Amino acid sequence: MTTARTDLSVRNQEILYDTVFLGLLEDSVRIMSTEELLDVLAT
Structure with missing residues (x-):
């Protein structure tokens, strides 16, 4: 999808x-903020 953006x-x-x-x-989690998700992914 993003590779289709040849202008970038x-x-x-x-x-x-x-x-x-x-x-x-x-969106799939819906109960966490982006900041909370980043904390979870960092661990």
């Missing part, structure tokens, strides 16, 4: 992917 640099494609991934993960 590779780094910006990675940032977009990470943002979308975290958003989808947060």
